[in-house]
Amino acid sequence: MILAIETSCDETSAAIVARNGSSIIALSSVTASSLKLHARSGGIIPETASRKQLEYIIPIIRKSINKAGSDISRIEAIALTVGPGLIGSLLVGVETAKTLSYAWNKPIIPVNHLIGHIYANFISEDPKNADIQFPFVGLIVSGGHTDLLLFRSHENYKWLGGTRDDAAGEAFDKIGRMLGFAYPAGPRIEKEAKRGNPKAFNFPRPLIGSGNYEFSFSGLKTAVLREVKIIKQLNNETISNICASVQQAIIDVLLAKTLGAAKKYNVKSILLGGGVAANQKLRDQLSLDTKYLIPNTAIFAPDKNLCTDNAAMIGSAAFYNFKPTQWQKINANPELYF
Ligand code: KG4
Ligand code: ZN
Helix, strand or coil, rough: CEEEEEEECEEEEEEEEEEEEEEEEEEEEEEEECHHHHHCCCCCHHHEEEEHHHHHHHHHHHHHHHCCCHHHHHHCEEEEEEEEECCCHHHHHHHHHHHHHHCCCCEEEEHHHHHHHHHHECCCCCCCCCCCCCCCCEEEEECCEEEEEEEECCCCCCEEEEEEECHHHHHHHHHHCCCCCCCCCCHHHHHHCCCCCCCCCCCCCCCCCCCCCCEEEHHHHHHHHHHHHHHHHHHHHHHHHHHHHHHHHHHHHHHHHHHHHHHCCEEEEEEECCCCHHHHHHHHHHHHHHHHHHCEEEEECCCHHHHCCCHHHHHHHHHHCCCCCCCCCCCCCCCCCC
């Protein structure tokens, strides 16, 4: 059993995970969030996020252990997000984990938060479900990151490319803000898009034909802003049409690059991860396009509640990359990359 801790941004999360055949099972996963406090500001306020982390961390860890019916003696190690993220938020998790590591005499397994998003796919109640085969490409689409990776094994992965400017989730959030939606706007855009026409506006698909795995979403944001300024009075129908067209533009770019990489590297599976992976249209279109273009490729997306930040995915990543480390060697690294 591993106790996992995640505090990189506005979620304070702890989980107890264990091996379940070839996959990982979350015996408990408890999350508190300060998200509502940021809704009106259009983005996370780091100071507020870290203060809330401090308030939540001990009760959340205690609850995760109790809920799993576990006790400290059965915990083998502490899996911990060490970066990337907000320094104040990260430090709360890191210092708590180091203290517990010293007090309980358990090692820490440091985990890269972004890799954690991919490993949310290995969590399953049904051991057969997570039959993920190498090589696979992983697309991480969250509020802060858009990255495409090639995994040849758990230990051997390579970054293929990422965004030059805004992340996919950030594009959803910033465009949503123009339309008057609260933060985070991704789920609301998805909802509005259901009533809209994805072809109503021909928004740009930046870098779609660039022949590499780089992304850029800031031009899309500017194009939407221009349109919103021209229209001036936005009625419900126009808002739905903008949402559907924006969502389609983002999905088209994400999938063109992901499927391109999957084909080039002849992978067996494609894995999604991160908050934007909760988008049903993205999942459905990935499924359709894969069946059509590379039919023997299996696709995986985590349960929707495991797409956004959670500790279970950090525990899962730690299981497959078990690197026990003494607490003295653990540091928060807000800039951690691949
Ligand atoms: O992974 P996550 O919880 O936090 C980060 O590590 O960034 O991702 C949050 C992001 C936000 O930008 C949010 O708008 C987006 O994920 N998101 C969605 C959906 N649900 C969350 N974007 C599009 N469609 C959704 N259904
Ligand atoms: Zn995240």
